[in-house]
Amino acid sequence: MPLHTFDDRALPNGSRTDVAIIGAGPTGLAAAALLADYGVRVTVLEKHPSTGDEPRAISITDESLRILQQLGVLEGASSEMLLDTGARYFGRKGQLIAEVKPASSRLGHPGKSQFDQPDLEARLAAAVAARTNARLRFKHEVTSIADGPEGVTLTVTGPQGASSFSARWVIACDGGRSFARGALGIGLEGSTQVEKWVVVDLRNVPGEPERFAEFHCNGRRPVVVVPGAGGRRRYEFMLLPGDDEAEILSHESIARLVAPFHPISLGDVRRAAVYVAHQRVAARYRSGHVLLAGDAAHLMPPFAGQGLNAGLRDAANLAWKVAAVVSGGGTDALLDTYEAERLPHARDTVRLSHRIGQVVMSTSPTVNLLRDTTVNAVGIVPSWKRWLTGMKFLKQPHFRAGCVVPADAALPPAARELVGRSLSQPQVRLRSGVDVGLDEVIGNSWALLSPADHGALGVIALPEGSDNRQQAVETLVSDRTGAFAAAVGAHILVRPDRYVAAVFTDTASAVTLTHLAKYCSGPARLLTARAGV
CATH class of the missing domain: 3.50.50.60 (FAD/NAD(P)-binding domain)
Incomplete structure (x- = not known):
């Protein structure tokens, strides 16, 4: 272009x-x-x-x-x-x-x-x-x-x-x-x-x-x-x-x-x-x-x-x-x-980039021999090999502080681990039978996902734009990938940047909103709108 x-x-x-x-x-x-x-x-x-x-x-x-x-x-x-x-x-x-x-x-x-x-x-x-x-x-x-x-x-x-x-x-x-x-x-x-x-x-x-x-x-x-x-x-x-x-x-x-x-x-x-x-x-x-x-x-x-x-x-x-x-x-x-x-x-990524550079740039015969030997040894252990070949050394953001709410310890570990991470975007099926990426359903504002059995997924989203005080929009879709199966029976609160702010049950709604109220009104408006859906 x-x-x-x-x-x-x-x-x-x-x-x-x-x-x-x-x-x-x-x-x-x-x-x-x-x-x-x-x-x-x-x-x-x-x-x-x-x-x-x-x-x-x-x-x-x-x-x-x-x-x-x-x-x-x-x-x-x-x-x-x-x-x-x-x-x-x-x-x-x-x-x-x-x-x-x-x-x-x-x-x-x-x-x-x-x-x-x-x-x-x-x-x-x-x-x-x-x-x-x-x-x-x-x-x-x-x-x-x-x-x-x-x-x-x-x-x-x-x-x-x-x-x-x-x-x-x-x-x-x-x-x-x-x-x-x-x-x-x-x-x-x-x-x-x-x-x-x-x-x-x-x-x-x-x-x-x-x-x-x-x-x-x-x-x-x-x-x-x-x-x-x-x-x-x-x-x-x-x-x-x-x-x-x-x-x-x-x-x-x-x-x-x-x-x-x-x-x-x-x-x-x-x-x-x-x-x-x-x-x-x-x-x-x-x-x-x-x-x-x-x-x-x-x-x-x-x-x-x-x-x-x-x-x-x-x-x-x-x-x-x-x-x-x-x-x-x-x-x-x-x-x-x-x-x-x-x-x-950013600090973690800078350190990782520097370490990869040290591996690539070395002109020391001893260091290079050790590097080649170590990499070959890693390939012998299946879990280490998957870590290397799948590039899992590139750490993805996982917010433990900030605009997130620590999940209740009673939730399954896989559900708790969703908090602070980027939300998965599986292909989901609309009631019309059309398959779309999940982002097309949740929009660009706050959204609430409610996974149910057999891949059913309820999505409640605020309208887009900074003045989104209108009625929330509810959509029911089917997720056949099981991306949110660990959170069945709970709710996943998604921020506008598609990171998970909270995973909570109905009994923890008030605590979740209290925690987030010091940051913004979006979650409270979403859950209030949800009550009227």
């Missing part, structure tokens, strides 16, 4: 919005579209003239695809994706030591796929521009941030010069070199790796790609190869002592590095750059009325392919909470749960 510049008209001096988003990368654009769908007035400010043209992130997870499904852009974007991919790791002698692929996803989409960031950004920008309560302004750079009791005043420099712009809330999605993070005095915790890499993105690669990335952990010059759709492919080569950065980016050097895999011509190179990976997380995600998301909040090594996915999780987690506060249905404490829920998982 072509890059988009959209509207670069100057914002009127002194204009105001509910939420301003700094940065029109995938995280900022996704947050903007979600907020608009919740009924919030949102303005995106981007200093560059258009969406990005560099294929930076390339791996996307099932949860991110689910968010794109919610935004209505997945169908078009998936045409430029290589869906359902895995990874192969090769040892010091070039031998295959592990083939890994995510286990079957609960969320209705492949666990791992490859995508094209310029295409996705353009589609997200088009989605934002199509929403009537969203404004997208390119060539608008935020140069100062002043937080006050009622909101934030921004100085924005655009094509017509500087102007003042106010917002009740600001979400800073302005990347790893975040101006907002620096202006707020929020530090980064972590380190930068010593090793540098050259990344080469190609087009016009012939043949049908295998659906596996390759990690060549050869101990001499480690190489990562990632396939893509439409003839796209990425190569990453670790720089060695004595390599000249400028020289290695020449076409001759790039052609020599890629030659063991296939020949290339000059026009095949989309991008070639030297990069160094960071493993850093912001000390805090909130300062007054300003919240950090995406790379402004965390910088991840690329080896686990989780950077963009963490940003989209941030957007989904934060958007509904900000929308609730804007509409008067959420408290300040609700916004504090954003950091409580997202920061621990």
Whole structure:
């Protein structure tokens, strides 16, 4: 999809919005579209003239695809994706030591796929521009941030010069070199790796790609190869002592590095750059009325392919909470749960990405021998092998603090474990006989699922939008997968971001509502509406 510049008209001096988003990368654009769908007035400010043209992130997870499904852009974007991919790791002698692929996803989409960031950004920008309560302004750079009791005043420099712009809330999605993070005095915790890499993105690669990335952990010059759709492919080569950065980016050097895999011509190179990976997380995600998301909040090594996915999780987690506060249905404490829920998982993912990098990058013969031997030994024990080959080392978010209610100990363990996790999205059958994904039934607001015997599932959902005080909608469906069988006889309370806030029985309804009332009014409105259904 072509890059988009959209509207670069100057914002009127002194204009105001509910939420301003700094940065029109995938995280900022996704947050903007979600907020608009919740009924919030949102303005995106981007200093560059258009969406990005560099294929930076390339791996996307099932949860991110689910968010794109919610935004209505997945169908078009998936045409430029290589869906359902895995990874192969090769040892010091070039031998295959592990083939890994995510286990079957609960969320209705492949666990791992490859995508094209310029295409996705353009589609997200088009989605934002199509929403009537969203404004997208390119060539608008935020140069100062002043937080006050009622909101934030921004100085924005655009094509017509500087102007003042106010917002009740600001979400800073302005990347790893975040101006907002620096202006707020929020530090980064972590380190930068010593090793540098050259990344080469190609087009016009012939043949049908295998659906596996390759990690060549050869101990001499480690190489990562990632396939893509439409003839796209990425190569990453670790720089060695004595390599000249400028020289290695020449076409001759790039052609020599890629030659063991296939020949290339000059026009095949989309991008070639030297990069160094960071493993850093912001000390805090909130300062007054300003919240950090995406790379402004965390910088991840690329080896686990989780950077963009963490940003989209941030957007989904934060958007509904900000929308609730804007509409008067959420408290300040609700916004504090954003950091409580997202920061621990970001730290875990940064650590995991760093560890995978250490496995890939090692040039020590002793370490590489130990690695190959250990991986082979893991394959002997069935449970360890399933853990490795099913990529279960990629921890999924599980909120134990935040806007969640600990489940009653009397419930079955499998039912208690639903709390704080992303809700499964099985295919369910409507009374009409049509099969749809569960998300199409529960909508984008609070929902209550009531599993019964033989796969029967009652769904009560609030209407979408921030002012959803209308009568709740009840739908009866059939779930033949048994995804919620452990909770038969109980109720599953689902947040707008499709995470489970609570699992409870009728006798625990009052306790559940009391716990959540300090955060938002959505659950109480849903259960009140349920009584009238």
